[in-house]
Structure formats: structure tokens, C-alpha cells
Amino acid sequence: MxxxxxxxxxxxxxxxxxxxxxxxxxxxxxxxxxxxxxxxxxxxxxxxxxxxxxxxxxxxxxxxxxxxxxxxxxxxxxxxxxxxxxxxxxxxxxxxxxxxxxxxDKDKVEVKLGQSVLGEEGLRDQYKRRVATRIAGLRKQGHGPQRHLDATDDMLKARLGTPVAPFMRDGTPTYHRSAGGYIQTRNKIDPLHGPDPQKRLQGDALYRDAENPTERHSCGDFSTGFKPGEDEAFMYAEQHARSLLDPSVSGPQPIRFSLEDAWGKDGDHHERLRGFYVDPADPVDANGKVNYKPVDFRGAKMFAYFKPDNHGGYKLSTMFPEPDPARNP
Missing domain, CATH: 1.10.287 (Helix Hairpins)
Known part of the structure; x- marks a missing residue:
């Protein structure tokens, strides 16, 4: 048999x-x-x-x-x-x-000698292993999971850095602002350095890019990522982004799409995400502590960036959510 x-x-x-x-x-x-x-x-x-x-x-x-x-x-x-x-x-x-x-039910499933049934817990474990295998593969392709899935909240805030020292205008401290009107920052710490990099890196090395140490790490107005445990959401978002690649293009490809395109029309998908930005109205409190505001991800887009893998295909360089500035004044 x-x-x-x-x-x-x-x-x-x-x-x-x-x-x-x-x-x-x-x-x-x-x-x-x-x-x-x-x-x-x-x-x-x-x-x-x-x-x-x-x-x-x-x-x-x-x-x-x-x-x-x-x-x-x-x-x-x-x-x-x-x-x-x-x-x-x-x-x-x-x-x-x-x-x-x-x-x-009162009537239970009968299992004969030598047979076995994969229960709910077994199915769940099998699926989790499949998700973990895919995320591990994406970690080898680029820095998407490391910077935007694995990073803690403190690491996302540290990636924003601290506000550039203000200048005086009519006797009032005025902060430098980006083209979008957000606070300009400096001394940004790359999440790829891992937890507690201040204990291992000294001086300017702390603010260098982990992938390219010749450059200082950069970050835009928002530092964003997926909430802890959202590996499955990351996997399916990357899968959707990969389906949008143009086969007629031979170079790098930036891909943007809505959260609903990746995860379906139903559900509060913005709740899968997290991120921070420096409060434009009150960047630093009276004690000199930076005020980081949580990002509102309603209406956000997902951005993925693919690079050729030199084998005729593409590898994911990075992927992260892009907030709607109108919802984050």
C-alpha cells in the first residue's frame, strides 16, 4: 500500500x-x-x-x-x-x-493504530516555520527585515537622531526644517548596528551606516516599520511587491502600492505598522528630551526597492511603510 x-x-x-x-x-x-x-x-x-x-x-x-x-x-x-x-x-x-x-462534537475523530492527525497546533507551527524561512531568506537579500521589522521602538527613534541645534530668530530658538516642514535631525543610529550600539561603538562610528561605513547613516522625516510579530504581513507585502516587477526593466525597480493591495480590502491594516517622527510643534521638552510622535498610518503606502541579483532575477533591498504627511502634522 x-x-x-x-x-x-x-x-x-x-x-x-x-x-x-x-x-x-x-x-x-x-x-x-x-x-x-x-x-x-x-x-x-x-x-x-x-x-x-x-x-x-x-x-x-x-x-x-x-x-x-x-x-x-x-x-x-x-x-x-x-x-x-x-x-x-x-x-x-x-x-x-x-x-x-x-x-x-460528542463524536470524536477516530485514529487507528499507526495513524496520526496534524492538529491545529501542528498546522500553526508548520505555517510559522514557512513564514520564518521566507523572512530569513529576505534578510540575506537586503536590510528590509533588519531595519523595518526586527528593530525595537527605541531603535526606530534612535534612527531619527536628534534635532539640529536651533538658531535664534528675533530672540526665539528656531529649528531647522526639511522641505516637508519636519524637524531636521542629525546623529542617526542605524538599527543594523544591533541593540545597545552605544556600548560597542565610540565617537563618529556610532553614526556610520552599517552597510557602508564610509557614509553617515541617513533617515528621512519618518522612521517606520512593521510591529513586532508581523512577519506574515511583511512576507505577503513583499510577495505582492515582487508580482509588480516589470520584466522589461533590467535595473533597480522601486515599487509603491497600497496596504489594501497587499493584504485585502478588509481590516485595519494600518495597525500592523509602527513608526515615529520628531514633533514639529514641540521638538524638545524643558528637560532637553526629544519628543517623538507616533505615526498615524491611515492612508499610508508601502515602498519596496528591488535590485538585480546578478542571476537574472531580483532581490529585495528594502521595504517600509510611507505615511501620509497630511495625517501627521
């Missing part, structure tokens, strides 16, 4: 990523071949011109159409695997509901 088979959602996710990456490589090879051959003569003289007119259009069409068809085939496989993975998620949820239903 057959021992059955087992579907691994994590393997499905990896296979889908590989299929999409292979499609990207096929498209890139097609573009390279087209660029190297288009406009070049296939022969010289009268006979060469005849060959050129007869064969050139066919060759150009073959390069374009075959590359497109091959890439489309691999991309279809990738989409099919992603759909299968999503269907598994739906099946897991259905099983959870049935298990809860049976738990209330």
Missing part, C-alpha cells in the same frame, strides 16, 4: 521563486540577444540583401516570440505554484475550523 505523500508549502514557495527567477533570466537573455543581432546584416551584395529581407524579420520574430513564450511558461509555473501554496493556506484554515467543530 502507498505510504501517501506530503506537500511542503515552504518548498512550493521556493520553487515558485525559482520559476520566476528563471523567467527573468530567459527574458534578459532574449533582450541581450536581440540587442546584439538587431540591425546587423546577414549578408553582403545582392544575394545578401535578398537573404536579409527574407530572413531578418523571421529571425527577429523568433528571438522575441520564443523568449517571450519560454519566459511565459516558467512564469505560469511560478504562478501555479503560488496559487497551490495559497490553496494550501485556505485548506489549513478549513482544517482548523473542522477541528474546532469536532472538538465541540
Amino acid at each position: 502507498s505510504g501517501g505523500f506530503r506537500i511542503d508549502p515552504e518548498a512550493l514557495g521556493r520553487a515558485a521563486d525559482q520559476a520566476h527567477a528563471h523567467a527573468d533570466r530567459v527574458e534578459q537573455h532574449g533582450r541581450n540577444l536581440d540587442a546584439r543581432t538587431r540591425g546587423k546584416l546577414l549578408g553582403k551584395g545582392r544575394l545578401g540583401q535578398i537573404v536579409q529581407r527574407a530572413v531578418r524579420p523571421v529571425l527577429d520574430s523568433m528571438i522575441k516570440d520564443m523568449s517571450k513564450a519560454m519566459a511565459g511558461g516558467h512564469r505560469s509555473i511560478g504562478h501555479g505554484l503560488e496559487i497551490t501554496r495559497k490553496n494550501l493556506d485556505a485548506a489549513e484554515e478549513s482544517i482548523r475550523k473542522n477541528l474546532r467543530h469536532h472538538a465541540r
Whole structure:
């Protein structure tokens, strides 16, 4: 008798990523071949011109159409695997509901000797492992999770830095402001330095960028990220952003999209996020402590930045929420 088979959602996710990456490589090879051959003569003289007119259009069409068809085939496989993975998620949820239903029934599920049933806790653990595996993979691609998922609230505030010393205007201390009207800051600490960097880094080294130590770390008017434990939200946001990549572009690609596009129309998605900015109306209190205001993420967008991975695909460099300034005066 057959021992059955087992579907691994994590393997499905990896296979889908590989299929999409292979499609990207096929498209890139097609573009390279087209660029190297288009406009070049296939022969010289009268006979060469005849060959050129007869064969050139066919060759150009073959390069374009075959590359497109091959890439489309691999991309279809990738989409099919992603759909299968999503269907598994739906099946897991259905099983959870049935298990809860049976738990209330008098008639329990009978399990014979040698059989086992993966309960709700087991399903949940399996799904958590799949999410953790994907987030670990994204950590290797760039700094998205490290700066915008793993960072604590204190690390997000430290990334904003402290206000630049004010100047006097008509006898009143006046703070320098950015183009958006927010307080300009300095001495920003990169979350990639890890917890308590003040204990390990001295002087100017504390304010250097962890990825590029030749530069001081930079941060805009807002320091934002996902709330602790929102690994699943980060994973699905990146998955949606990756689906928006333009295969005809060979360089870096910035992607912006709404929270609803990634997570659906229902739900208070802004509550998955967190962030801070320096209070423009009262940057520093009487004791010299910086006043950091929490960000209102209603109406926010998500920004993702992808870079070529040198293998025909793309890697996630970073991803973070962009607040609506109108909601954060």
C-alpha cells in the first residue's frame, strides 16, 4: 500500500521563486540577444540583401516570440505554484475550523493504530516555520527585515537622531526644517548596528551606516516599520511587491502600492505598522528630551526597492511603510 505523500508549502514557495527567477533570466537573455543581432546584416551584395529581407524579420520574430513564450511558461509555473501554496493556506484554515467543530462534537475523530492527525497546533507551527524561512531568506537579500521589522521602538527613534541645534530668530530658538516642514535631525543610529550600539561603538562610528561605513547613516522625516510579530504581513507585502516587477526593466525597480493591495480590502491594516517622527510643534521638552510622535498610518503606502541579483532575477533591498504627511502634522 502507498505510504501517501506530503506537500511542503515552504518548498512550493521556493520553487515558485525559482520559476520566476528563471523567467527573468530567459527574458534578459532574449533582450541581450536581440540587442546584439538587431540591425546587423546577414549578408553582403545582392544575394545578401535578398537573404536579409527574407530572413531578418523571421529571425527577429523568433528571438522575441520564443523568449517571450519560454519566459511565459516558467512564469505560469511560478504562478501555479503560488496559487497551490495559497490553496494550501485556505485548506489549513478549513482544517482548523473542522477541528474546532469536532472538538465541540460528542463524536470524536477516530485514529487507528499507526495513524496520526496534524492538529491545529501542528498546522500553526508548520505555517510559522514557512513564514520564518521566507523572512530569513529576505534578510540575506537586503536590510528590509533588519531595519523595518526586527528593530525595537527605541531603535526606530534612535534612527531619527536628534534635532539640529536651533538658531535664534528675533530672540526665539528656531529649528531647522526639511522641505516637508519636519524637524531636521542629525546623529542617526542605524538599527543594523544591533541593540545597545552605544556600548560597542565610540565617537563618529556610532553614526556610520552599517552597510557602508564610509557614509553617515541617513533617515528621512519618518522612521517606520512593521510591529513586532508581523512577519506574515511583511512576507505577503513583499510577495505582492515582487508580482509588480516589470520584466522589461533590467535595473533597480522601486515599487509603491497600497496596504489594501497587499493584504485585502478588509481590516485595519494600518495597525500592523509602527513608526515615529520628531514633533514639529514641540521638538524638545524643558528637560532637553526629544519628543517623538507616533505615526498615524491611515492612508499610508508601502515602498519596496528591488535590485538585480546578478542571476537574472531580483532581490529585495528594502521595504517600509510611507505615511501620509497630511495625517501627521
